[in-house]
Structures are given as structure tokens and as C-alpha cells.
Amino acid sequence: EETIKVGMMSPNTGPFAVIGEDVRNGFQLYVDEIGGMAAGAKLEVIFEDTQAKPDVGLTKIKKLVESDGVNFVGGIVSSSVAYALRDYMVEKNVPLVVSVASADGLTQQLAAPNIFRTNSSGSQASHPFGKWLFEQGYKRVVMIAPGYAMGFEQTGGIARTFTEAGGEVIQSLYPPLGTADYAPFLTSLKIDEADAVVAVFAGSEAIKFVKQFEEYGLKGTIPLVGTSLLTDDLILGQQGDSALGIVTASHYSSALDTPGNAAFVKAYREKYDRSPTLYSEGSYVTAKAIHMAIEALGGDLSDPAKVNEALAAVSFDSPRGPFKFDGYNSPVHDIYAFEVKRKDGELVNEPIERFEAVSQFYTWSPEDYMAMKPYRDIANDWAK
Amino acid sequence: MAFYTIQILNGLSLAMLLFLIASGLSVIFGLMRIINLAHGSFYLLGGYFGLSVLNQTGNFWLAILVAAAIVAAIGMVLQRVLLERVHGNELGQVLMSFGVLLVISDLALWFWGGLPQTLDRPDFLDGALRFAGLFFPKYRVALIVCGFAVALAIWLIIERTRIGAVIRAGVDDAEMVRAIGFDIKMVFLLVFGAGAALAGAAGVLGGAMLGIYPGADFEVVLQAFAVVVIGGLGSLRGAFVGSLLIGFSDTIGKALLPEFAMFTIFVPMVAMLVIRPEGLFGRA
Amino acid sequence: MKPSLVAGALAVAAFAAAAALGGLLSSYSTGLLIDCLIFSVLALGLNLLLGQTGLPSLGHAAYFGVGAYTAGLVMLHVSDSFWWGAAAAIATSMAVGAAYGLLALRTSGVYFLIITLALGQITFAIAFSWRSLTGGDDGLRGIGRPDLGLPGLNVDTTAGYYLLALTAAAAALLLMRLIVRSPFGEALRGIHQNSDRMAALGYNVWLYKFLAFVISAGFAGWAGVIFVYYKGFISPEAVGIVVSAEVTLMVIVGGAGTLIGPFLGAFLVVFMSHVVSGYTDRWLTVLGLLYICVMLFAPKGIVTLVGDAWRARRSA
Amino acid sequence: MSAQAVDVDNVVMQFGGLRAVDGVSLRVGVGERRVLLGPNGAGKTTLFNMIGGQLQPTSGAVRLFGQDVSRQNPYRRAHDGLARTFQITSLFPDMTVGENLHLAVRALSASRFGMIRPASQYPRIAERVADVLAEWRFPAGADTLVSNLSYGDQRKLELAMAVANRPRILLLDEPTSGLSATETESVVGLIKGLPEDVTVIVVEHDMDVAFAVADLFTILHNGRLVTTGTAAEVQANEDIQRIYFGEGE
Amino acid sequence: MAQPIVSVDDVHTYYGDSYILQGVSLDVRPGELVAVLGRNGVGKSTLASTIMGFNPPRRGAIRFEGKALTRATPEARSRAGIALVPQGRRTFRSLSVAETLEIARHLRRFDGQGLSWTVDAVYDAFPRLAERRDNRAGTLSGGEQQMLAVGRALVGNPRLVILDEPTEGLSPLLVKELFGVLEMVKAQGSTILLVEQRLKFALALADRVVILNKGKVVYTATPAELQADEDVRHRYLGV
Ligand SMILES: Nc1ncnc2c1ncn2[C@@H]1O[C@H](COP(=O)(O)OP(=O)(O)OP(=O)(O)O)[C@@H](O)[C@H]1O
């Protein structure tokens, strides 16, 4: 009996461990759903810990490719890890399906036939959201986000469409990653002059930020909006009522009402006793994309070019809705605006608006888009 | 004006949190010269144990007490079983306590999961104080008061019981301290336990302000060491002033020069050490 | 035969055996060995400060990172020559080492530890935030394998690069051996034990410490060169406190103040974090327990323990 | 001009509220043997520390062979020919006796910054170490770790390291304290056997030793120089008898 | 004769592999002052630290006031009434004079015979220490540290004081003072074991002298007998 091997890379230790767990769970759930078989072959999944360190990630992926001889690699949470692996994977021409890392460049300037991504790219959800914010009546905003690529890209996307629509960014603050206390930043925000605060944080920082936002009396004074990491399903419970009313944008929340989602949420909860998140869903979709490609090829993975083509061509219904790749192997999917609400006693990210079939290039052509300066190099230039 | 008032209060609250974390270390490291990187683990464990107690009972004060007690016990076992064996071997202490830090953080991840957790504060400390058009969280006010109280208490204990002198003597020449009749091992053990208890309590207090999550141990231990060293080894006053300095330089720096936020702790730290190579109140 | 000849022959044999290993092992295992060698060189350099001179630097990743970034930038913007890259990298590392040394050597003991830590974090912050030069948190990528200018030597393959790394590490070891056994090295040991007396005897203690600092930074830069050409990228993580702390632990585990200790420590720690983590999620617990056990049974490091046992047997 | 070997000019050393040395001037000619006497805490070691460079005077100047060295580091003064011992033994405890002497002998040689040739392969230095070892005889052997030496032998090594480099000025801070009678005698012999042009200043509480090695005596008290004189003068001076020997009150 | 206050019985002590005390036996009776003499490196300090409990003997027994102490910890011995003035002073560098005396007197108070030592009594005996009260021991002059080490031992009001070369580094004046102090201690009924290089000093105080050579007791006598025996003096003490 033939075996097809898939490597899964995620951080199992350190601050990102909990995301890594979601990534493994989502993948495993799908593999279990198909009985561990693809096109008649046994699907073997090998998990490796990237430790969220680029050079460790590179060593691990070398093990997967050279020592274990995997046919696909999925996973990857940190963008810096993804960047570190990219050249090696392109050289080896083994398909890499990134489930979480959102760095824009991976599927834009650095796009390659064997590099795929299943979650939104950094600014993908921000583009429609920025325009929408303006349409909601916000004219002037202040932005705050962690001072690294993720923060720059997610705020950048909002800032671009928001300002193009006629809005104004009056201040942008980028506290360094790992900031213990947001008090000095919160108390420096020019909220008197703004209609809303745009914030992008993740994990423990998001919890801290949202709590401190309330502590300093800002909640209720000025709306807080952002991208989904700020209140994702993983941390929402910890944020408690402080998060109520926050509006964010993303392609997924467990509260989505799509045909595929209810069953997915149910299965996931049964198996792992908690709600799925955009991390586990992204990884679930990774598994499904890989599976679909194997099926399309009838299990024959001998020609790398064909494998890449098969992957690029997959399209299916996923928990988030219809899923397919664009010409640069990044997903085209619906984006939502969510609002944190309490439903049946639980906090959920309730969809309040849908933007259909959004690609990473939004309304631009890929060429025009990539000719613009990347968001991560604009950072502080939005506020005038 | 209001801007500066609030930043000063911010700085003060961060400083007092730092001091609460560093006070235990100031005793263990400053006085006894035991390099215990697992101090961060004590903080982490304190936070998690406090969380568990809080989830069971809802009593914040009980959480502090229980966390301090459990962590003190763990600390004493660690000292007796492990750290004592590398007495006087600084590099050995670094490695051994780092090993302990790894084990504890990994087991904590296993047991409590990787999700960042927050500790609920007592109701009367929720919300904010309003004065002169300013808005400042009550919990932070309590933290500031608490920091000053702990500083005073430790200072009094050391002065009153002369235990400080015995400990310092023990660091200079443990054998001779035994020769004047002190069971130096017991003294060290108790002091270590007290330092651990302080860290455990700080875990609950800090957890309620910043949350408790994997990796907090490492962050905390670095800051605590920095504070104690900048203040000058063996000087509680130093640790206190060191906390204030770092708290203020960090807060004010970030408020005034947000673009240089990554440098607001370390650049002042280097500057201080270059100007005062033995810390603010250090006596070598 | 003279003992030194025997030792020399043994060393050559060991090198040959190690070189042959590269051909026998799988490319993944060979790659792991390269990782080990890189960190060995870094640890070896740190050991000159930590073990030899008694200066506990906790910011050594800074010089490693400066070396790696410099070599990477040379490759991306200037030349693909290994020698140019290496020379520039080592020189820059040593220059940064000299600048930091001037500041750090005002202090001693734990104060030194903290100031080097702070300087390391400043370097990290620079690498992280100077996006136009360093690529920020994304790092520098797309760095190719260098041209050694030596016909017949192909470092594009893992096995070929392994030979380069092995030679680089052997060269570092030999150089360090010379330094440690030289009058200079002996003086560093003296300073470690009693710097006041050294000064009274006529040694310029500060200058020795400073030179040791700069040389040690040079070794770190050399390690950074081998690192960056092998990985093809460099990002701020490599400059941060985690790497600095790891290297320090490697030195202590192996045995501070010994020549082989840093190698042993590096191999052990790299092995643990790559291989054991493939078997259990709790590998950090295993690593932590290893540290604890080493200190329980070999408080001066493994090499020292083995050395002592050997001497005891010989004299018995 | 015939410079003094050591010329201390009105030096003051202030420690917080305490003037440990309070305006002392002292001139010791080339080849002279001088003993510093004074009660405990008189400031003798502090004065030595200022001459040796371990402390910088609060005010005043120290000249060696006519050169002002007040702001010079200890190592520079060692190169000017100054060597000293410490009252509280100051050795390299984890090295052997031989290695301690190696460090001492090498301190002034050009090879001290050598980074290539092994330290053991400098014949001239090895020779000198062997000479010193032969002269001083350490019963435990040259390969004994210093931390395993008895206190007396450590004191002896302290001295041997100071003279190993044939200094021109030698400061000895209580060289015989802790030594048994036999060893004390041999140290006295060694001091007396030093070449004539070596200037020696000794702090010594053992009067037998003091009278044996020196011709002139300088008395310090409470940080001040009381007087300088010959053995006879010292013995005849009532003040000195009172403050130092505790007689005649 | 009275029961010995401390009796050392065939004690063998090692440092690692080096065999230092090779069967030393020694009795000291209450109120007696026994001087231990011998050249450098013969094991005098080792004997002192063996009695204090720093390095317990491999073989042999030590009894104090009739109780076996061979395996007791130093702190237990201290509390039983033994104090040590170690060679090389070993004062607590970072403690002030006052702090040192304060912690040293802390635990014990004997309802001793005669006058008991208080911190003030130490200051009276060594006025210099009173002046330096607030200075850290690490900055004291050598002689001052020696006084402090003696004071530290005395404020515990021990029944047995072991002094290891206490006159080392003391000026003649202070040697005299110390002499007076030791006479006073003796007069109070404490017992003293004195290791000394200064023969005159030791002989003037001692009731009995013991000479150690190569880890063995080679001679026991009264001071007068030793004075008379030039051969022994020359052979073992070099005078
Ligand atoms: N670093 C210092 N800080 C404060 N006081 C000091 C320091 N060094 C020495 N002293 C004080 O200065 C005085 C003189 O000390 P010094 O060591 O010079 O005396 P000394 O004459 O050598 O005495 P001894 O014969 O006892 O060795 C002493 O009272 C001592 O306590």
C-alpha cells in the first residue's frame, strides 16, 4: 500500500504554542474525516515544532523534505519562519501550503508555483474593511498596532482604502512587539480628534490591549475597530465584556453562517472541546486543499509541476464558504466585518457585513498592486 | 499638564509592578547572591495558581495567599534539593535554574494550556478613578500603594530582625557564620522561601494587570534582574529606585518618543551602568 | 614518537573521520552537524570571555548577528566572494565588539552581565527596526551560497558546505587553542582569578579584557558568516536574547574554560532541540532536566568531569 | 639631579569622613632600606596602596625616580620597576605555584601579549621561574595548587612573586606575618640579600625583623608621619614608645 | 585532675587525598590555656578547624564537656560553647563592625562565671573598634580586622576559644592589649586553645604547650620545660 507523507510545521512551544495546537487540530480533524486515506493511499502526517524560530524552522523542514521525504508541507504560523523557508522550498519544489503566516510578500513579489496560502494575506481583509469604515461614517481615525510586518500590513490595508475613500489617519502608533504595558500609548492616543481607534494586536497583547482600553475609560468613549486577531475566537473568552462591541474584519469566525461551518464547528467541538478559530479552520482548509489535489491527480505525485498545478486548481466549499486560489496561490474568499456580541451567554464574533470574493489584490490588478510600495515599508507615513 | 500627570502615574504603576516582581529577587539575588533564573517561574506559577484558586473561590486575597504559600514551598524544595548543590558556583546556578525555568514553563504550558489568561480583580478595584478630568484605573492605584507597602515591610523586617546582616555575612563567609552559631542553611532556605513567596504574590498581582501567559516567566526574570542590578546588588533601596527609573524611563520614553519604543528600557540601562558601574546604591 | 606528534596525528585523524562522516550521513543529519558546528564556534568565542577571563557576556548573539548581517549584505549588494564577506563580517563584528567593549568593561560581574544583555537587546532592536538595511522582522533573505574561489570546492550541496563548516570550526579551534595556551591566554586566566594582583604585577588588565572582548566578538562574527551562508537568510531572532542565553548554556554544560566543552555543549543542545523535539512535545522538559542533571553530577561541566575522572584514574 | 627612588609629597587619602593618610611626605633614596612602623590602622597599607597605584591620592603626589606617577595605573608603575606584596595574601588560588610564578615573571617581559607560541615555550621565563623556585623551595612542590598550600607557604609565595622580577623598588607589607621562626629568618636573609641598589620599604610589626633589615624607621600615627629616625632614635623617643609599644604611660 | 573540657582523641583529618592530621590526641582542661606550636604547614590550623567542625576527621573522636561532638555541625558546636578566631581573620567583608558584633552575640548568652562579654565590653577592650563601629569590615586595616575577629568570638561568651595566630599583623601595642584580653578571658574561667608563632607571647600565657609536627603531636610540656629544652625548640620551632 502506498503512503503519501505530509509534513506539518507549527510552534509547539513558546508564546505561539496555543496557535500551533489549533493548527495541528484543524489538520488532524480533516485527516480523520477522510479516514487517513487519499486517492487510495495512506496519508501519513508528520508534525514538527518550529519553535517559532526561523532557523529552527529551516532545519526542521529540511528534515521533513530530505529525511522523511514528504510530498507536501503545511502549517507555518510565523511570517519570519515562512520567509526563511521560502527559498529552500522553491529550490526543492515541494508544495508548501501555509496555513496561518500572513506576510503579503509570500504570495506577491515572492510568489512561486509551489508556495500556497490558505488564510488571508496580511492586508486582504483590511482593504474592504477600510472603505467600509469610511462608509460607516468614520472620517478620522487613529491607528495602533505592533511595530512589525503584521501590524504594518494589516493597518496599512485599512489606511489605504480608508484614505482613498476620503478619510484621514491622524495618528499612528506602533508599540514594539512584547510591550508589557500599553498605558503610555493609550494615554497618548489623540482620541479627542478621532472618530474611531483602529487597533491590530494578537494573542496576549490583544487581551492586554482590549482590557487596558477599557481600564483607561476609552471603551464607550470611542469605537474600537481592527482586524480579527484583536478579538479572535481563541482569546475572546479571556477578554470578556471588555471586548463587547469591537468590530473587526476577517474571512472566518466560528459564528459564520455558511453551509459548511455548522458541521465543522460541531465536529471540532466534539473532538477538541473548544471552538475552532481561524487558525484551525485555515489548517483544516490546508488539509482539504492538499487532499483535493491528490485526488485530482489520482494519487500520482511523481511530477512536481503537475502537483503544483493540481493544487492551484482546487476549489471547494469550506467552512468559511467557497474557496479557491488566485493566480498567485493566495485565496479568493469572502471577507466579513464581525462585531463582538454576547449570544446564549457566550461571546461571539457575529458577522455584520459580507464582502464577496475578495482577493489579496482587492480591486487592483496584480501588477498595479505590486508596483506600489509594500505596506511594511510605509508604516508611519499614513498619519499626516 | 494632564498628559504628564497621567504618564507619571503610568510610570509609577509600572515601576511598582516591577518592584513587586523584583523585591523577591533583590532578597535572593541581591543579598544571597544566588542567581535564580527560575524567579520568573515563581511569578508564572504564582499567577497560574492564583488563577486556579480564583476560579474555584472567586476570592482574590485568598488567591494571593495560596499562590504565595505554594510557590514558597516549591521554592524551598528547589533550593534544598537543587540550588544548594551549586552553592558558590555562579555559572552552575545559571544553568541549573535555567533548567528549572524550562521544566516549569513547559509543565505549566502542559497543565494550564497556552492560552493567555487574565485574573479577575476584586470588584472594588475594577473601574477607574476620576479626578480633575483625569481617568486612572483603580487597580493601578492599589498596585502603587501595594508596592510602597511591600518596600516598607521588607525594609523593616531586614532592619528589625538583623536577618539581613546574617544573610550578608553568610554570603561573605558561610563557614564563619556557622561558627558563630547560625544554621546558615536554614536561614538561606527561609529567605529563599520568602523571596519565592513575594514572586508568587507578584504573579497574582501582575497577572491581574497584564495577564498570565507562556513566556511571561522569561520576560519577567529579565526585567527583575535588570532592576536589581541597576539598583545595586544587596540594596533594597536600589531595587526600589531602580524600579522607578526603569518604570519612568520606559513609560515616559514611550509616550514622548513612540518611534523609539524599542529602546526606552535598554538605552537608559546602558547609560546608567556606564555612569554608575556598580549600580545606583551598589557597594561592589 | 613525541606526545605532541601523537596528539597531532590524532587530531588529523579525527578531522578526517569527521569529514568522512559528511559523505556517509543523510543530508539532513549532515545539515544538523553544520548547525552544531556553527554554534560550537559561537560558544568557543564566548568561552574566551566567560570561561577564560570570567566575564559573563549575555549578549553574544549581537556579534554573531552583526557578522551574519554583514556577510549577508555583502552577498546581496557587493560580492559573492566568501573571503570578502567573511573579512567584512569579522571586521564589523570586532568593531562593534570594540565599541561595546568600551562601554561594558566599565563594569564587572553581574553588572557586566546585565550591560552586555542590554547592549545585545539594543542590537536586536536595531536589527528589528532598521528595515531599509536589515529587512526588519522579515529579515534578509535570498542570500546565496558564496564563491570560495577554490576550484573543485562546491559548497552548494549540504555535504560540500559541511566540509567548509568543519574546516571553519577546526580553524577556529586551532586558533583558540593557540590563544588559550599563549601568554595572553594565561594572563586572562590570571585576571579571572585575581585581577588586582595582575595589575600590581604589571599587566594592563583593562587592555587584556578589551582584547579578549574584541577577539571573542570576532569568533562570533565568524560563526555568523558560516551561519548566514548556510541558511541563506538572517532575521532578528538570531540576534536576540534567546540565542545569547542558549550559547551561554552551551558553554556551561560543556565546561566553561575548556576547549572542547563549547563543542560538546553545542552538539548536545542542538541535538536536544532538533531531534528530541521530533519525538515528544515535552522536549523542553527533557532539555531542562538535562541541564539540571549536568549541574548535579558535573557542576563544572561535562568535559571537566570527564577530565577529572581521567586524571583520577591515571594517578590511581 | 639625583632623584629619590620614592618621593611621596604631602599625600592625603580620604575615605568618606576618615582621613586614613593625612598629609604624609616621605623620601626614600635609591638602595635605601626603610621600615614603616605604626599602630594598626595608622595608614601604612593605605600609603603603600598609593605608592603602588591601587589607590589614587585625594591630593598630593607620588614620584618614582623623579617621575610623577600619581595618576598612573598600577601596571605602569610595575613597569617602572615597582613590585609589592599584599598584607592580605593575594595570589591565584586555582593555579599551581609554578604558574603563579610564571605570571609574575612574564609580567614585564615583551612576550606578555604573545598569542601564538604556547606560554610554556619561553625558555628564558621558564629558567627564571626555576631559579626562583630553587631559591625559595616550596616543600609541597611547584605543581601544588596554591589553594592547597599552608598559610605560611602562601605568604612565602606572595613574597617570591614580588621579587621574581628583580624590582628596583620593593614594597613589602608585613612580609613575615604568619611565618614561623625558621621561615621568618629566611625571609630576613632574602631581604638582606637583595642587590644593593634595590630600594625596599617594609611594613613590619616584628621589631626583630625591623631592626635586622633597615637602618631608618618612619613612624606613622593616625595617618600622619610622626618622625623618621635610626633604631636608636626610635627607641629613645618617648612618644613612639607610647603610641607604638605601649610603654611608659 | 579535672575532667577535660575538650578532648581530641586520635584524630585523623584529610583534605581530599592529603593526609594532614595523623592521629592527634590532646586534652584541654577547664580554665587552662594550651598553646599549640609548630612550623608552617604542620597542621595547626587544620586541628583548629577540625575542632570547630569545618572538616570533620575521618577517624577519631572529639568530645566537648563530656559529649561526643565528632559529627556535630559547626553551628551546634558554637552553640555548645566553642568559638574560633580563624587564621587570616575571615571577617564578614560587607558587614560593619557593629553589625558583626551584633549578629555574633545574637544567639547565646551564658550565665557564665564572672564577667560576660557584651558588645560594649569588646569596644572597651579594643577602643579602635569603637571608632570604626560603622565601617565595613572589608575596609578595616589588617590589625583592626584581627581585633574584630577576636571580638566576634568573645561576644558569644564561649567556654572554649580557639585562637589561630591571633597576633599576626598586630602592632606591639596591640599585642600587649590582646595579651591583657586573653588574661582577662582566662580569669573569667574560659578555656583557650592558642595556636601561635610568637613564642614569647605563647609561653607567657600558656599553662601547657603542645608541639605539632607533620600532623602529629611530638611534644607536650609546660612552658618552663620547653624554655629549658633547647634541642626541642631548635628541632621543631627553629629557635
Ligand atoms: N577602602 C577604605 N574605606 C574606608 N576606610 C578605609 C579603607 N581602607 C582603609 N581604611 C581605613 O583607613 C585606616 C588606615 O588603614 P591601613 O590599612 O592603611 O592601616 P595600616 O596602618 O596598614 O594598619 P595595619 O597595621 O593594621 O595593617 C584604617 O582605619 C582603615 O579602617
Ligand SMILES: Nc1ncnc2c1ncn2[C@@H]1O[C@H](COP(=O)(O)OP(=O)(O)OP(=O)(O)O)[C@@H](O)[C@H]1O
Ligand atoms: N584546603 C586545603 N586543601 C588541601 N591541603 C591543604 C588545605 N589547607 C591546608 N592544606 C595542607 O595541609 C597542611 C597543613 O596545613 P595547616 O594550614 O593546618 O598548617 P598550619 O600548621 O596551620 O601552618 P601555618 O603556620 O602556615 O598556618 C599543609 O601542608 C597544607 O598544604
Ligand SMILES: [Mg+2]
Ligand atoms: Mg596594613
Ligand SMILES: [Mg+2]
Ligand atoms: Mg595555620
